[in-house]
Amino acid sequence: MNIATLPVVSRDNLRDAILSHLAYSFGKTPETAQTQDWRMALSYAVRDRMVEAWFDATRRTYDAGAKRVYYLSMEFLIGRLLEDGIVNLQLLDQARGALDELGLDFANIVGDEPDAALGNGGLGRLAACFLESLSTLGCPAMGYGIRYEHGLFQQSFAEGRQMEAPETWLLQRHAWEFERPESRYRIGFGGSVSDEAGKAVWTPAVEVDAEAFDTPIAGWQGKWVNTLRLWSARAVHPFDLDSFNRGDFEGAAQPEALARTISRVLYPDDTTEQGKELRLKQEFFFTAAALRDILRRFDSEYDDPGLLPSKVAVQLNDTHPAIAGPELVRLLHDERGLPFDDAMGIAQGCLNYTNHTLLPEALETWSEGVFGKLLPRHLQIVDRIDDAHAKANPSRSLSIRADHQVHMGELSFIMANRVNGVSALHTGLMKETVFEELHALHPEKIVNQTNGVTPRRWLLSCNPRLSSLITDTISDGWVADLERLQELEPHVDDAAWSDRYAEAKRANKADLASWLSDTHGLKVDPEAIFDIQIKRMHEYKRQHLNILEAIAHWQEIKDNPSADWTPRVKIFAGKAAPGYFFAKDIIRLINDVARVVNADPETRDKLEVIFLPNYNVTLAERLIPAADLSEQISTAGKEASGTGNMKFALNGAPTVGTLDGANVEIRERVGAENFFLFGMTADEVDARRAVEDHARKAIEADPRLARALKAIGDGVFSANEPDRYANIVENLSGHDYFLVCSDFSDYWRAQREVDAAFADRSAWTRMAALNTARSGWFSSDRTIRGYMADIWDAKGLV
Numbered sequence: 190m191n192i193a194t195l196p197v198v199s200r201d202n203l204r205d206a207i208l209s210h211l212a213y214s215f216g217k218t219p220e221t222a223q224t225q226d227w228r229m230a231l232s233y234a235v236r237d238r239m240v241e242a243w244f245d246a247t248r249r250t251y252d253a254g255a256k257r258v259y260y261l262s263m264e265f266l267i268g269r270l271l272e273d274g275i276v277n278l279q280l281l282d283q284a285r286g287a288l289d290e291l292g293l294d295f296a297n298i299v300g301d302e303p304d305a306a307l308g309n310g311g312l313g314r315l316a317a318c319f320l321e322s323l324s325t326l327g328c329p330a331m332g333y334g335i336r337y338e339h340g341l342f343q344q345s346f347a348e349g350r351q352m353e354a355p356e357t358w359l360l361q362r363h364a365w366e367f368e369r370p371e372s373r374y375r376i377g378f379g380g381s382v383s384d385e386a387g388k389a390v391w392t393p394a395v396e397v398d399a400e401a402f403d404t405p406i407a408g409w410q411g412k413w414v415n416t417l418r419l420w421s422a423r424a425v426h427p428f429d430l431d432s433f434n435r436g437d438f439e440g441a442a443q444p445e446a447l448a449r450t451i452s453r454v455l456y457p458d459d460t461t462e463q464g465k466e467l468r469l470k471q472e473f474f475f476t477a478a479a480l481r482d483i484l485r486r487f488d489s490e491y492d493d494p495g496l497l498p499s500k501v502a503v504q505l506n507d508t509h510p511a512i513a514g515p516e517l518v519r520l521l522h523d524e525r526g527l528p529f530d531d532a533m534g535i536a537q538g539c540l541n542y543t544n545h546t547l548l549p550e551a552l553e554t555w556s557e558g559v560f561g562k563l564l565p566r567h568l569q570i571v572d573r574i575d576d577a578h579a580k581a582n583p584s585r586s587l588s589i590r591a592d593h594q595v596h597m598g599e600l601s602f603i604m605a606n607r608v609n610g611v612s613a614l615h616t617g618l619m620k621e622t623v624f625e626e627l628h629a630l631h632p633e634k635i636v637n638q639t640n641g642v643t644p645r646r647w648l649l650s651c652n653p654r655l656s657s658l659i660t661d662t663i664s665d666g667w668v669a670d671l672e673r674l675q676e677l678e679p680h681v682d683d684a685a686w687s688d689r690y691a692e693a694k695r696a697n698k699a700d701l702a703s704w705l706s707d708t709h710g711l712k713v714d715p716e717a718i719f720d721i722q723i724k725r726m727h728e729y730k731r732q733h734l735n736i737l738e739a740i741a742h743w744q745e746i747k748d749n750p751s752a753d754w755t756p757r758v759k760i761f762a763g764k765a766a767p768g769y770f771f772a773k774d775i776i777r778l779i780n781d782v783a784r785v786v787n788a789d790p791e792t793r794d795k796l797e798v799i800f801l802p803n804y805n806v807t808l809a810e811r812l813i814p815a816a817d818l819s820e821q822i823s824t825a826g827k828e829a830s831g832t833g834n835m836k837f838a839l840n841g842a843p844t845v846g847t848l849d850g851a852n853v854e855i856r857e858r859v860g861a862e863n864f865f866l867f868g869m870t871a872d873e874v875d876a877r878r879a880v881e882d883h884a885r886k887a888i889e890a891d892p893r894l895a896r897a898l899k900a901i902g903d904g905v906f907s908a909n910e911p912d913r914y915a916n917i918v919e920n921l922s923g924h925d926y927f928l929v930c931s932d933f934s935d936y937w938r939a940q941r942e943v944d945a946a947f948a949d950r951s952a953w954t955r956m957a958a959l960n961t962a963r964s965g966w967f968s969s970d971r972t973i974r975g976y977m978a979d980i981w982d983a984k985g986l987v
């Protein structure tokens with residue numbers, strides 16, 4: 190069947206489609222329609238334009254017998270989809286024109302869409318960029334995750350303290366998903382395993398249904414559309430009629446409420462593993478549903494399970510879906526009767542694992558008790574996997590099950606065909622630290638795939654001024670081939686071009702300044718350096734190093750107010766995990782410092798500190814194009830890659846940063862002279878920790894640091910509660926595991942170099958433009974090509 194081909198989309202077609210959806214999909218007239226109705230109608234009109242290419246992609250994948258890629262991730266931090274869809278389908282002019290004609294404001298309609306905040310941070314946003322690049326490259330692929338009813342909590346401040354409120358994106362309606370009530374799988378938990386004629390039979394105690402919701406993901410120019418399939422938990426029997434008939438109305442609704450708990454809420458703890466049973470339930474729930482779906486699709490085309498590794502590549506986004514190993518073995522061995530070794534070999538041929546962190550507290554482990562209770566058969570299979578691996582590698586001293594815990598990293602490594610790190614430095618450290626022994630046994634397994642970001646969202650769409658300049662200069666091929674930004678390089682010394690580059694940044698900063706004024710009542714000087722640190726709050730990311738430097742800077746300005754200071758606006762944003770009290774203290778400290786410093790008439794026009802609440806993808810899209818300086822200041826060896834660092838560089842904000850994660854590769858590419866390096870290297874960090882009293886020694890050696898710490902301890906920023914930050918001061922002057930004090934002096938030096946460099950505006954613009962011109966390698970298209978070639982053995986079909 191060939192569905193009626195949609196006409197080439199003109200402004201008038203689009204307007205008619207919007208009006209038609211308004212009436213027939215939402216039952217509203219233009220007179221009664223609210224912003225949300227218009228937004229939904231426009232979204233449906235845009236979505237319609239994806240459907241044909243979506244069907245076509247499926248057809249072509251079947252026809253080619255192509256290998257499919259499945260990206261399993263607990264998190265997809267996709268943000269808003271409407272503008273992204275419009276940009277990728279190249280409907281921006283038509284959409285603006287149509288809304289104009291209807292008397293509506295484009296920014297207002299697009300701004301009505303809630304962020305789909307189905308992720309915590311880097312790992313989830315990476316998954317979203319990857320989906321877009323997979324579609325752009327025409328790689329047959331599907332993302333699998335959880336349709337959380339509540340995404341990452343909403344953050345606000347009360348007297349500087351973080352407050353959390355539930356996020357409720359689905360209350361505002363989700364325009365992009367197609368519910369698939371027919372795609373349901375029954376997922377079991379608990380129960381027991383019996384032996385029936387030598388065959389293990391698992392009889393779960395509890396079952397829920399996983400129901401699919403599909404979101405089309407269009408690549409650049411809409412030539413290919415893949416699917417993000419998110420699972421929602423439903424009760425097998427949604428309503429208990431017996432309870433109801435007995436008059437127990439609450440009890441009657443219990444099964445549905447209990448089942449839905451599984452997909453109710455995203456865990457907000459990135460980097461601290463909690464070991465909670467519900468989290469393991471979530472992990473098994475979506476992984477098991479995905480694998481059943483993958484096998485059903487495979488069975489519809491092939492009848493030899495031995496072909497699985499040549500037709501299916503599964504990527505495990507960190508260890509969160511690591512249960513895929515034992516579950517796939519169970520499906521092939523227990524349910525389909527393949528010999529155990531064959532089942533394990535096939536699973537190993539399909540699965541691959543990406544590690545996103547080396548922080549010990551983030552490496553997932555489950556107690557045998559919790560694991561065995563929830564997944565008794567899987568615990569047996571884990572042991573058989575461990576035995577099989579130990580038999581093949583008798584020198585191995587560790588095991589997946591050690592100290593009564595199931596180690597998901599080890600399990601993932603053993604069950605994977607390829608294991609990858611997310612930057613060159615991180616991959617090297619994986620080989621030397623957490624996976625040292627396994628790497629020695631399987632030296633071919635670990636490969637590097639340095640992260641990337643999609644240039645459609647993170648340049649074309651979020652920074653239209655810079656995008657137009659680039660397209661005017663080198664035409665629009667860069668959007669699909671970001672390395673072509675190199676062609677800008679000959680222009681950086683052309684004064685007229687450079688003025689246009691500076692003008693784009695100036696206008697972006699002016700936009701941000703008026704937004705800050707309109708929405709937060711904040712007045713900022715658009716001529717100042719916009720110095721931005723936006724990311725999750727964590728000690729290793731060292732937002733406290735940044736605020737300490739701001740305090741010292743403020744004190745120094747007060748010492749010498751008439752000196753020629755380069756004005757600076759320091760902007761922070763980021764959420765702390767609700768149970769991470771130290772990180773919450775850092776937020777409060779930054780807010781307290783902001784209150785005091787911003788009220789100081791002596792320094793007001795030289796230094797301002799701002800902490801914006803509720804950091805999310807949309808806020809990042811607003812801030813990054815207006816940034817002059819990108820803060821990437823983690824303790825070396827701790828940030829696996831970073832991806833915000835790439836977005837800033839691409840948008841012409843040079844980095845002040847350590848040699849950590851992908852900063853190393855950014856500096857290599859943009860040039861050391863266009864990057865403000867400071868701090869210890871990963872090796873020096875290890876050596877420094879061994880120095881007795883390292884923090885105290887650093888403080889004694891740097892009077893500025895000593896004075897800044899003293900001000901905090903004396904209650905300069907918390908006059909009514911002087912010991913409010915005793916904990917921070919004590920930590921920094923004592924244990925200081927993240928070496929804030931030891932890196933302070935060099936950070937101060939680098940910041941003063943920033944001041945001096947910014948004072949020479951044309952030199953600064955040149956540096957910013959070189960950052961843009963030399964960041965093309967950080968496209969997620971390049972990353973995905975790397976996965977396709979080195980990990981998946983998959984081909985694009987466009």
Ligand code: 26W
Nearest residue numbers: 311312459460462545551828829830831832
């Ligand atoms: C078990 C709880 C938990 C949840 C999430 C532990 C760890 C995580 C993630 C691994 C945290 C994360 O987002 N890591 C980030 O991944 C990005 C994409 O690769 C990297 O750029 C960041 O450096 C890394 O911190």
